[in-house]
Amino acid sequence: MTPPLPPPSTTDLVVVLPGITGSTLRSPDGLVWSPSAGSLLRAIKSLGRTLTRLRLPEGIGDEHPDDGVQPVALMPDLHLVPGVWTPLKGYDLLLERLRSLGYRESPDQPDAPPGNLLPVPYDWRLSNRYNGRRLATLVEPALERLRAQGGPYADARLVFVCHSMGGLVARWYIEHCGGAEITRKLITFGTPYRGAAKALDQLVNGVRRGIGPLSVDLTAFARSMPSLHQLLPEYAFIENSGALAKTTEVTVPELDQGQTTDAMRFHTQLNDAEAARPSALTATHAIVGIHQNTATTARITTDGVTLLDTYNADHLFGDGTVPLVAASRPGVPMDSNTLRRVPDHHGNLHRNPAALDELEGVLAARDIVVRAPATEHLRLDVPELITAEEDLTVRVTAVSGERTAVRLTVSDEAGRLEQARVVIAGADPVEAVLDGLPPGAHTVDAVGTAPGSRIAPVSATTLKWQ
Secondary structure, eight states, X not given: OOOOOOOOSSOSEEEXXXXXXXXXXXXXXXXXXXXXXXXXXXXXXXXXXXXXXXXXXXXXTTSOOOSSOEEEEEOOSOBOOTTTSOOBOOSHXXXXXXXXXXXXXXXXXXXXXXXXXXXXXXXXXXXXXXHHHHHHHHHXXXXXXXXXXXXXXXXXXXXXXXXXXXXXXXXXXXXXXXXGGGEEEEEEESOOTTOOTHHHHHHHTOSOXXXXXXXXXXXXXXXXXXXXXXXXXXXXXXXXXXXEEOTTTSOOTTOOHHHHHHHHHHHHHHHHHHHTOTHHHHTEEEEEEOSBOOOOEEEEETTEEEEESXXXXXXXXXXXXXXXXXXXXXXXOTTOTTEEEEOSOGGGGGGOHHHHXXXXXXXXXXXXXXXXXXXXXXXXXXXXXXXXXXXXEEEEEETTXXXXXXXXXXXXXXOOEEEEXXXXXXXXXXXXXXXXXXXXXXXXXXXXXXXXXXXXXXXXXXXXXX
């Protein structure tokens, strides 16, 4: 007989929400989005064959299309949909850290005590309002089961741990679906509280020209997604007659004005609700990426839009996807002591050891030593997509300007080392050209050259398209 499982060692219910593209999807015919190690190219091509079915109907708004597509699980491995978002790594390390702290999922044994760890996949194509409403139907019954044990669990509450767009889903649930009264903390990794200029590039320019035969279809698919429109910046970021304008104040080619206006209303509704509830700010813990070149503003051109890494001529940086100016709520200054800063890219922030240490400190409500103290920070520039004919060009800069040795490694999806190079980074970017990489996804890591190095590691991912 299997011995009974002990009750969980912590009393709140931790809910984990991934970012956009971070949930596997299943249709009645089987899995339609579920990359596993070494299969990202195959997954993208398979997704392309089902795009006609996955593309959302016009005017879907905040509803489900009733197309039979359902979320299944959090993505464990590297995932990317070209023309939709940035490359993201899986959630295995995040879940492992939470389990090490005493959180665990509910077991299959019917008589076992309920768990206090709830990973929630969601259909990332759909509106964050829809997914916020759906979230209520999952987390509230789970919380009631945990509370029903009595004792220390009687006052259990929700703690959200969210990556990227998952933070927008949780915020909508908390502020507009009744979650505020039962939520203790909202912890986010790289959530675009105020949007990300990268979303404008995806919606207007689509997939980069020359990247595969699926460019047109992937672009149309992206433009059908309410969620991607809700990632557009709500702040003024488009150059207009010497000033900056919001998306609702200028005409942007190829941008659906109806969806854009509604997306800005989504942000306004969130911001107004949080501003009216002061306790929302004290319960929010934003872990943000810093020092990486990040699209912050945009310029309309004859061919679409061009993204700029500056804001009124200033470099504010960010995590390579979400600019620092948009990585926290309106009214929270970029130098606020409420923000936890980690020098890494958006797609790796939720796996960064220092960021996970920050998470542990917030959950445990005690000070711990973070693995990436204010030592030497790097700026790592890696293209997200290259063609089979291109070499991979990587640029590294030492933020302090001091010359320092950096080891660059390139690994495949299975973590196998492909190439390694040592460069001397300084105030100006140093360039390394890595040739001969096969088609597929590759991770570039920049670390110190010796154990105990003062350099905080940075990681980024690229896809070499056949």
